[in-house]
């Protein structure tokens with residue numbers, strides 16, 4: 376068919392959590408797979424690979440986007456932040472801390488996508504209402520928690536951020 | 541699943557992009573935000589041999605607002621257009637509709653032009669382009685052209701765009717003075733594709749309805765408009781029985797039954813949303829005039 380006989384390989388360098396990460400990958404390498412397989416950052420999870428579940432959400436120049444719907448080669452133009460970039464070895468970030476305190480996760484599969492999405496949301500809207508918090512997470516699926524504790528976590532994260540400043 | 545192998549092209553200019561498109565012909569696809577195309581590639585519903593990634597092309601990121609309308613470049617993300625204060629002031633319908641396009645995270649990446657080129661009748665922005673009577677600016681190695689919306693959408697996911705053409709921008713003309721607009725839709729969950737959606741534009745001149753038009757999401761094959769001026773012309777907006785358009789709407793829409801809703805339910809939704817958006821658009825028209 377139309378598929379090229381020889382797979383095109385590209386030298387790709389993406390800035391991930393502030394560090395340039397390089398790999399030689401096929402042109403069709405999704406950013407999600409680049410992060411997990413080539414860079415070894417397995418915090419970014421992959422659920423559906425068609426944009427619906429939100430588990431793979433990362434920050435691209437600070438804005439949340441689906442890493443399963445971007446090619447690594449395209450991502451070279453941006454700075455990518457994964458869930459690993461939201462905290463440090465010394466301590467959790469405010470959103471991570473809030474999810475821990477409020478039991479915002481059970482199995483944890485969906486959590487990286489929630490953490491990145493909520494981190495960006497609180498930058499835009501530091502003091503959300505419960506309704507706004509619900510709306511903010513409406514693009515992320517969780518099969519365990521029933522969402523109540525995630526909504527609580529978002530509101531708690533807003534408090535923790537306010538206390539920190 | 542993963543996409544089939546392809547050759548990636550990263551042109552930096554419109555000329556480079558159209559040269560590649562001319563070269564690869566039917567075996568090429570433009571990659572913009574990827575929020576519709578990459579799911580299709582991942583599911584292997586499409587497997588083009590060449591992807592022309594236009595994300596690095598200069599000159600396609602502008603939103604231009606002037607007395608004639610809003611011109612949106614091919615790399616303007618839905619979220620950027622939604623936030624743009626000048627575009628909102630000139631054409632509130634843009635933001636009214638964009639708030640319903642997918643979830644904010646998808647809007648951060650997906651482009652408005654891409655959703656028009658994709659021509660999904662379940663997309664909000666094709667319906668908005670139809671209601672405004674917009675234009676598509678297409679560039680190609682062998683010449684540029686402008687396509688009126690009526691000649692652009694041909695069928696489900698089908699347009700008159702040729703494989704060698706790149707859409708560089710779409711233009712949404714302004715409505716006449718005295719026009720109010722409204723947009724409403726119902727989805728299973730806010731941000732999902734609509735079960736049915738309606739955009740309305742009502743023009744009030746000298747206190748009475750001079751023009752009333754509708755366009756629809758998810759209930760017609762091709763994004764198009766329904767003119768219901770006849771039903772309401774000359775009436776004061778408060779005196780208009782907006783439900784009187786219901787038979788016309790029922791006759792216009794042709795929804796299909798799927799997993800999420802029956803055809804009958806979608807037709808009912810479209811009819812209900814139609815009169816409500818007309819009423820809201822008329823009320824917005826009066827506010828604009830005041």
Ligand SMILES: Cc1cc2nc3c(=O)[nH]c(=O)nc-3n(C[C@H](O)[C@H](O)[C@H](O)COP(=O)(O)OP(=O)(O)OC[C@H]3O[C@@H](n4cnc5c(N)ncnc54)[C@H](O)[C@@H]3O)c2cc1C
Nearest residue numbers: 426570572573574575576577642650651654657663664707
């Ligand atoms: C979970 C999810 C939910 C969604 N919900 C909605 C929704 O409710 N409503 C809605 O309208 N959309 C929805 N979308 C789709 C989204 O709006 C897309 O961003 C949009 O449809 C396509 O824009 P894109 O820039 O991502 O285009 P791409 O995915 O890059 O391209 C789509 C198609 O258009 C062609 N194309 C793109 N740009 C050009 C150009 N400049 N010239 C020529 N051809 C071009 C491509 O070749 C391809 O065939 C959803 C997507 C996802 C993943």
Ligand code: FES
Nearest residue numbers: 422423424429443
């Ligand atoms: S894996 Fe990307 S949205 Fe589900």
Ligand code: FES
Nearest residue numbers: 481482517518519
């Ligand atoms: S905690 Fe298990 S899917 Fe959300």
